[in-house]
Amino acid sequence: MEGKKEKTFKFVIVGGGIAGVTCVEQLSSQFPSEDVALFTAGPLIKAVTNYKQVSRTMEEFDVEEKPSSVLEEKFPNLTVIHSAVKSLHTHSHCVETADGRVFGYKKLCICSGARPKLLTQENPNVLGIRDTDSVQVFQKHLSKARRIVIVGNGGIALELVYEVKGCEVIWAVKDKAIGNTFFDAGAAQFLIPSLEANKAEVAGPCKRLRYTMEEPAPDAAQTFTADKYSRGQNPGTVEPGSALGPDWHRGIELQGAEQVSHRVSVEYQCEVEQIFTSEEFLLSSKQTLEADTGSWPVYVQLTNGKTFGCDFVVSATGVIPNTEPFVHGNNFLLADDGGLQVDDHMRTLQPDVYAAGDVCTACWEHSPLWQQMRLWTQARQMGWYAGRCMAADVLSESIELDFCFELFSHVTKFFNYKVVLLGKFNAQGLGSDHELLVRCTKGQEYVKVVLSRGRMVGAVLIGETDLEETFENLILNQMDLTSYGEELLNPNIDIEDYFD
Known part of the structure; x- marks a missing residue:
């Protein structure tokens, strides 16, 4: 493989989705004089637009498809290579594309995403x-x-x-x-x-209730x-x-x-x-x-x-991480869900190979309030953080795990309602050691709080509740709320005034 390398790049990122593009933006802007390459099979890349940091951990943004030339115009040090990767040779630090070309890398980040789990491949319907x-x-x-x-x-x-x-x-x-x-x-x-x-x-x-075990x-x-x-x-x-x-x-x-x-x-x-x-x-x-x-x-x-x-x-039954061309002949560890295992610096088991987004599985010890779900927000956060980790490694600097991994948060829309999910919003992993407070106004809002030992550990907010920042703070501070009891969700009490 060695003699055939067409070019060696300081940083190679594989995948034109949100994780890959965010990683590319991070590295290209931080190292304007180093060569960065993005490998993507299609002509379009996914770009984050209208990004808003809503609170300490919550963010909102749109995803738009754009021609990859938009990125190349923004970063003169970036080369976009339009080809799928056929194989990865970690021992010789190079990737081979589907059209037979070979490129070297100093550091590589795999952001190849995931594909739908299909019920059957055979039936065109x-x-x-x-x-x-x-x-x-x-x-x-x-x-x-x-x-x-x-x-x-x-x-x-x-x-x-x-x-x-x-x-x-x-x-x-x-x-x-x-x-x-x-x-x-x-x-x-x-x-x-x-x-x-x-x-x-x-x-x-308004219906309010308190129940200790989950479901009606x-x-x-x-x-x-x-x-x-x-x-x-x-x-x-x-x-x-x-x-x-x-x-x-x-x-x-x-x-x-x-x-x-x-x-x-x-x-x-x-x-x-x-x-x-x-x-x-x-x-x-x-x-x-x-x-x-x-x-x-x-x-x-x-x-x-x-x-x-x-x-x-x-x-629409979930996804399978796209680890395909990368695992053959290399020693990656795969997680139970099929993702490439990464540590708290987004590194895989192979030297100089990182991964971010849906293709990877976060295998560090998670914060008790965070879990990985293969969502856009996490693809963006992981791509950004992977870029920072690669940069820190090159500059021999130390880097702390990013704050976005402290608390799970996701803002989305279902059935035309705003939906905010925080922390262990479904009491994930809490067993029976939790209680739920619920307030529900038909057709307007649904508010659920997960408490464990008197402290808020998760919440689901549906509708325009305006409670997300207050609840985010209560979850992050881990304040003892026992004395408030059910008053916590009393619609006649302005809870923000309590905890500002």
């Missing part, structure tokens, strides 16, 4: 949604569709079921409630009315009130979810072939048993269809025994 290209394919299919089945319970599934119009949607979720990656059954109950055809919900009275049974008919909740078990760990980006569906017409406005039916606690083409389905005479006649391009059999015919299936 099963679509995964991950990036802008796949959304366009989805749009094209949708315009001719009368019914689709959406499988999955993360961010993309939540956004799709709400945005799709003119088409019947069957939504298969493996949990007892919708949106399990992001919130509990109570929040799900609060959001469910938004899916009904009549979206003009009347704001009801999400039976569709049940109203979520203070006197009616069951002491269920805590849900298990939260799986990583990944979305296309904040507001990715803005300006995209998600319109089906029918005139119906919004028909969503949710099938709870089930997964996909089998997917049939129309030919296979005809041959398997033992199948009974749910409320159906006529023939469909694809049929989905669920583990709850129901089978639905539909125009196509959307597989």
